[in-house]
Amino acid sequence: MDGLTTESRNQVLRTSIFNMRHTIESAQPLTFYGDYDQGSNRLRYATANNLIIVTFYGTTSKGRLLISARDVLKARADVSRRFRLDDDIKSIYDEIRTDRIIASAISKYRGMRVTLNDPWETTLCFIISQFNNIKRIRLITRNILERFGITIYDNNGMPIAKALPTSRVLAEAAVKDLMGCGAGFRAKYIKEAADYCTNNLDLYAIGGLDYDNLKGELMKIKGVGDKVADCIALMGYGKLEAFPIDVWIKRTLERHYFKNRKKSIKELHRFAEKRWGRYAGFAQQYLYHYGRNLGR
């Protein structure tokens, strides 16, 4: 089925309070390079050595994830980890539902999860995201996937999917070829970050750092500033207290919490930390999409 061999097996994961569509459409790294079919509620994405197909069926309050893959046991663990199905999302909602604004955001996007992605892939995706729009972020990411991605083969040796390239691959890429993927002025950031993360910083060895120190390490990467570092901390390392502040969340906070007065990034960080604390990242995801989609 779908490029997998007859040796493929299925696994079922139960979950509660989950909305695949909201999660996928919330533009987290997984969605930048995975295929999602809204009709069948099916996501198709590749990891370093596997093609994984996840289909969600059920209701937002309760449902099941059907998983198909070559190595289905690995895939099951991967899906559970990536969608953070162990999060007690009801308790999280209770903790961040501090006012009617975020209450309506939660109500509107109920079941949207904060995903956990590979640290390097998250770094790459959010370097691409700077001063860019979601459509083009996806375009550039897909181009890099096609041009530099690691091909995944089925058991008969047929290519079935591609996974994002490692930092080592992009460290050796030509800036001109990254430009060819549409990366624009970010091409040199991508190459430098790839080189740095291959030769100077092991992204897979710093997950144990606390949030502040982790963010500090990430900001040493060229092309990674305050906002991108928070995105990586949140979606690449699961630091739920990270609160990425972009133009949208800034507008939303100023509008709904500060009577349209301009606030500095620093002030907004303090506000979010004080108000939403250890789950500020969840609050950010909900407010971000709520603010963006007002009027739509």
Add this chain to the structure above:
DNA sequence: ACCCAGGCGGGCG
């Protein structure tokens, strides 16, 4: 044609 996008680095006061 013009404007904007999940910002950042660098230079300046």
Add this chain to the structure above:
DNA sequence: CGCCCGCATGGG
């Protein structure tokens, strides 16, 4: 520190 500027590119 805070402020200001340029930056590749495609879609509205």
